[in-house]
Amino acid sequence: MIGVDMQNSLLAKYSGSVPRYTSYPTAPHFHGDVQCGKYAQWLSELGSQHDLSLYVHIPYCDRLCWFCACHTKHTLKYEPIETYLVSLKKEIAKVGSLVSRGAKVSALHFGGGSPTMLRPHDLVDLMKAFRAAFDFRNDAEISVEMDPNDLDEARYDALAAIGMTRASLGVQDFNPKVQKTINRVQTFEQTKSVVDAVRGRGVHSVNCDILYGLPYQTMATLEATVNDIVSLSPDRIALFGYAHVPWMKKHQTMIPEEALPDVEARFAQMTQAADMLVEAGYEPIGIDHFAKPDDRLAVAARQGRLRRNFQGYTDDTAEALIGFGASSIGQLPQGYVQNMPATGEYQRMADAEGLAVVRGIELSDDDRLRAHVIEEIMCRFAFSFETVREGFPRLGETVIAEARQYAASNPDAICEIVGEEFRLTEAGKPFARSVAAVFDSYLATGKGRHSIAV
Template sequence: MQHALVERLSSPVPRYTSYPTAPHFNESIGPEVYAQWLGRLAAENRLSLYAHVPYCDRLCWFCACHTKQTLRYEPVEAYLKGLHAEIAAIGTRVSRAVPVTALHFGGGSPTLLRPEDMRALKACLETNFSFAADAEISVEMDPNDLDEARHDALADIGMTRASLGIQDFDPKVQKAINRIQTFEQTRGVVEAARARGVRSVNCDILYGLPHQTLETLAETVLAVLSLAPDRIALFGYAHVPWMKKHQTMIDEAALPGVVARFEQMALAADMLVSAGYEAIGIDHFALPADRLAVAARQGTLRRNFQGYTDDQADALVGLGASSIGQLPEGYIQNMPATGEYLRRVEEGGLAAVRGYALTEEDRARAFVIEKIMCDFGFSFAALAARHPAFSGVIRSEAIGFVAADRDGLARIEGDRFVLTAAGRPFARTVAAVFDAHLASGRGRHSIAV
């Protein structure tokens, strides 16, 4: 019965790091609109920044990020020049009274930057934005890039959270995804970061990879637990070769089926909870004292383009090629192609090419979907207080779903629509019930488990 349920509910749906999702962005939102939105940010707002470095010195075949491989540093230098220009252009449009409370360096591989370039990029950001004294600064790290000089530079830029992509330590799996990374390398990076005062370490594990088995995944989980990270993200591999052509290098015949993926996810999750980690949303785990776990317990957990977060900022500004931002008015995305991105910032400073202006109904449905993804349910009263015009229709949809739900995925508990224990692994599928844009058919998505 469980296997049949998993197979039936594994249809592709969005990951819901935004609502509406990126396939629904359009070209009517460009630099002019973006400049207006930036100018409306005020002192009462809090700002989060995401800086994208779309380069790697190797291309991992599983990766679905916007990045490209380069063995020369010259393209990276040219890109950084453009990134500095965009930072300055946005800085002139955002009031210095708006505090930056979080900064995330992502990629690609931000840690391939030379130490002096890491420091110069952080200095450029500090020149153009006002950072809160306690701003969180997180960096995605590739252990293969790192040496003592880079570790020192990361300490100099004030990194507070180190995020390490591990995926899997099994040599056969690593070869199949072109991600060779030893446990010893990884442990060395964790130790070096902690020796320099980093107070939070996050590790990413993937399930659903080629040649992965329950036994090999369990060994990887045990190895990760020995590092005692503060947070662990347990992601399902998203096989989207129509979007990321390098994924065609992965042998599809070696990929586990949906039932095997579900069993891998369940095994790893059970191991992490048994080790003392608290389950956060659909794919994160954190030690009880970690800020993410505290936010989950307090009902303040959020979800954005980086996944689950305790960041309560009112706006997220994306910097760099392909970056997506979220402002009170809606979403904005930069030009993905690095060459065209550089041309645009050199000519006018802003590289926005598409976005989405939120309607009141979008805001109501975004509230519901985020609550389902973060809290596995939502309050009808809270929905009515925030979005009275659409609370009635959404409440009816929720009641209708429960009435027709033959799988016991959700129920009504007093004022709340709540996912059951059986329904929680399928939170994406349940959230899709409230997605008014999904029926338009724009975009293809990864499977739901």
């Protein structure tokens, strides 16, 4: 057990601003040399042996949550969504024409924004566009991010019609004062009604998101929220730290900074919530996820198959993650791509040529090596020297030497070398992002600003 003084000393050293490492290299290092032409070439190189994972971004909300750092915009009119969907379907058709028809889709994720803002017939038509352009596996996961304030019986029926298998609900905190301050009013009763409705329509997996580090949030409010969430018995729970980035998301200036907990309070909140979830029978997954022992994510973690991408932790083994819609990011064997973030410009590009990529990065061998090491640290809190040598015989020894040097020179014992493996200690696991950053060769360039690591 680490003493309070020691824990606070570690927090002071290792809770600085670092990436979340949902990719490597991270998005601030994407550049304009990768655009539509390069993307089209990469797509055409995906063969029938490749599995595909698809992500579609709906960048609209009927209310703007002030804590949100997603690419989205507030609208009370449906017309902008209708025109957006026309362009989106053109992109879907174009990408489908470039990818080998033999490639199979293993997962499709509807994200946002608020995908549940779509009218029922539009949601069904969008799914038809995907099925017309791609071949789906019979057991493909169809997951949808849901806002309880959008939902009604017709939308529930539409979600069932598209074959939704996983529902994801953002809760954040049920305390009324916290909710009012972040402009996200959502009662426990509303949330429970959604969980009951989707399960009643055969959805086998429900995920709930909880945030700590919110304004006016206390240990007591967070404890009450965790107890409420556990009572719903979700299959997965994500416990995220609120990322306060007002320089990037201006609406976050609506949140009073004096009401935000400091780093020590954030860490205490995170620890309390995590302990409660483990006590309730959930298995910890990586740095911020929890799952029931029989959930696919928990099974993948125990078997060493856990992966990390732009959607967080996943058991998806697809070789390519293809993003659709404004600002969406794709991850292909050759590198990363990102679509135009501005909705109007995205629509203009998609309407003109079917693609809207404006930046990305082609992976070097060093990028692939460091991406492997960072993903292993984020997923397993360790990486194997033997695996590095086998996968990267020419460059592997460089990173192994860096690992040995860092472990030997680290006076706080947050990591260690055990045999032929680099491992984080129990004291170091909360600071996995900071340890992963040691192997990030781009971070020193100073591009991009990031949220704190705890």
